[in-house]
Amino acid sequence: MTNIIKTIIFLSIFSIISGCSSHVALSDNSKGYQYKGERYGKVVISYAEEISQDSDKMVRLDQMNLENTIVRFLRSEKLYDEKSNDTVRIEIQKLHVRNAFNAIMFGFMSGSDNIGGVVVLEKSNRDLADFDVSASYALGGLAGGQNETRLRWLSETFAKLTSKTIIGKPE
Numbered sequence: 001m002t003n004i005i006k007t008i009i010f011l012s013i014f015s016i017i018s019g020c021s022s023h024v025a026l027s028d029n030s031k032g033y034q035y036k037g038e039r040y041g042k043v044v045i046s047y048a049e050e051i052s053q054d055s056d057k058m059v060r061l062d063q064m065n066l067e068n069t070i071v072r073f074l075r076s077e078k079l080y081d082e083k084s085n086d087t088v089r090i091e092i093q094k095l096h097v098r099n100a101f102n103a104i105m106f107g108f109m110s111g112s113d114n115i116g117g118v119v120v121l122e123k124s125n126r127d128l129a130d131f132d133v134s135a136s137y138a139l140g141g142l143a144g145g146q147n148e149t150r151l152r153w154l155s156e157t158f159a160k161l162t163s164k165t166i167i168g169k170p171e
Helices: 002-019 055-064 066-076 100-110 147-166
Strands: 020-026 042-047 087-096 113-123 126-137
Touching: 020 147, 042 066, 055 066, 055 087, 055 147, 066 087, 066 147, 087 147, 113 147, 126 147
Parallel strands: 042 087
Antiparallel strands: 020 126, 087 113, 113 126
């Protein structure tokens, strides 16, 4: 009986630790990038061809409300100024969202939801820096498997990583 309890505890801890992850990587061309007080007035999001042609993925992206979330995080870091002509360009290159039933019933065993893309900082029509951002969410169950919970986490994590990387403090 104690082995069963230990196994359940181990699996619970493992699923919590491996349930959510994120990553940012500056491109080789941007290794020397340093934030110098730039403010951005536009966020432009585009999608890789395989995503833009998949109506299910586009519906999920609409539900994520990614552009508004990114603007909210940029504002919280004082990086957004509507008067600025500088732009944060984002191309979403990868998106996978699990079926809600699978996420709730099977949790991390059904894989993970993930989003990945390239963020380019543009000032005066020239690129300052570019970096890859990715976020993954594998938790499930009744609380963590709901579409709203999973999509909000992906959107907020992507936006947070973007804003923190711009100011030079990626987490």
